[in-house]
Amino acid sequence: MVAVIKTGDSVQSIFRYNENKVKQGAAKCIGEGNYPAAVKDLNSSMKLNRLLHQNALNGNVRRNSVHISLNFHPSENYSAEKLMRIADAYMEKIGFAEQPYLVYQHHDAGHPHIHLVSIKVREDGSRIDMQNIGKNQSEKARKEIEKQFNLVRAQGRKSEDMPAVKPVAVSRVCYGRTESKKAMSGVLQSVLLNYRYTSLAELNAVLQLYNIRADRGSEDSRIFKAGGLLYRMLDKEGKATGVPIKASDFAMKPTLAFLEKRYALNSGEKAFEKRRIRSMVDAVFLIRNMDMKKLVSALQKEGIDAVLRKSDQGQLYGITYVDHITKCVLNGSALGKNYSAKGMMERCGHGAAVKVKAGGETVLETEYKRCRQIAMTGDSESISDGIFTKGLQELFKPEWQPENIPGALKRKRRRRKKRGGSDLN
DSSP: OEEEEEEESOHHHHHHHHHHHHHTTSEEEEEEESOSSOGGGOOHHHHHHHHHHHHTTOTTOSSOEEEEEEEOOTTOOOOHHHHHHHHHHHHHHTTOTTSOEEEEEEOSSSSOEEEEEEESBOTTSOBOOOTTTIIIIIHHHHHHHHHHTTOOOOTTOOTTTSOOOOSOOOOOOOBTTBOHHHHHHHHHHHHHHHSBOOSHHHHHHHHGGGTEEEEOOOTTSHHHHTTOOEEEEEOTTSOEEEEEEEGGGSTTOOOHHHHHHHHHHTOSOOHHHHHHHHHHHHHHHHHSOOOHHHHHHHHHHTTEEEEEEEOTTSOEEEEEEEETTTTEEEEHHHHOGGGSHHHHHHHHHTOOOOOOEETTEEHHHHHHHHHHHHHHHTOGGGOOTTTTHHHHHHHHOOOOOOSSOOGGGSOOOOOOOOTTOOSOO
C-alpha cells in the first residue's frame, strides 16, 4: 500500500472533485467517519456542511483541508467493507480517528485506490499539526496496516522511486495500424473523464500526446457556426491525417456541449496543482543549465509533459503543462510570468546553477531533493511561496566584513578651539 497525503485551503474543491467522480460513474462514496448518520442517508449538502461547520471553529487555519489517497497493488481488489476497515484503521493511526471524514472508492486508474476527505480543525477548534506526517505517522501506519490486513507490501520503496501511474492506460494512436475510431475512442474515454482542463486548447495539449486533436474548424466554416466538433488523428509531425470523425459518432458523445460541461466541472481551485508544477520546474532549474529540450525531458521524468506551442516559423509562443500525477492541465501564464513561454526562454538563457558546498553536496542539490520530495509526496504543508529561501539566502548572503575599520579609511578629526582661547603661548 502507498499513501499520498495532500493539504489544501479549500475543502469544497476536494469534495467536489470526488463527488464529480461519483456523478461520472468513476467513483463511489463507500463510507464515513464521525458523521451523525450513515453515508447512504446523507446528501451532498449534508456531507460538505459537516466539514465546513467544524472548519469554521478556527478561521486562522488557512490550509484546513486534507486529501489522502491509499493506493493498492493491481492484484488487490478488495470489497468496500474491507476498504472501509483499512481506511478507519489508517485514520486512527495517523491521529484523525475523531475527525469527520468521507471515503471514496475510485475506479479511474490502473490500480485500486481510495480517497479520504477530511479537515485539520478539531471539534474544540484546535489545529492538527501535520508537519512530517507522511514520513512519521503515515509510514508507521502503512507498515502496520500491511501486516494487519495482509496487503501487498511497499517495503523499501520511496515515493520518489515509485513509477508515476498515469490514469490514461492507453498508447499513442497510429494511423493505419488499428481502426481509427476504435483507437481514438479509447483515448478520449480516458482523457476526457480524468484530466482537469478548462478550454479546448488545454484539452488538445493532452490529446496531442496521443496523436489526436479536437477541431472546431475555422470561424467561418460551417461546422464552427453549427457548434460542431471533429476529432482528427495526427502524424509524427503533428499534422492531421486520415478522415476526421464527428464527435457525435463516438459512443460517449464528446461533443462541444459535453466539453463545456467538463470545463465548468474542472474550473475549481488548483492551488496545490499549481504549486507542485512550479516546484518541479524550479527544482529542475536549480541543478543544471537548461535549454527547452532538456527541460521537457527532465519534467517528463517527474510525470509532467511541457507541451510547447510554436508558430509556423518555429517560434515558441506558448507552453502548457500536463501533470499526469494530479491530472491537471495548466497554461504557463496561469502559473506566473516566470513559467510562461517567454519566462522559460529567459530562464533557459540564464539558468546556470551556482554551486556552494554544503556537507558534500551543493546547496542547490539539497534544495532540489527537498523540493522534489515535496512535490512527489504531496506534502504541501511544507510548501510555501519562499520554498527555496534557505538555499538562496546561502547563495546570495553578503561577504563577511570586519567590524574594525582600517585607520587609513578613518576621517581625521578636527580639533575644535575652545571659546575665548588664545593662539599665544
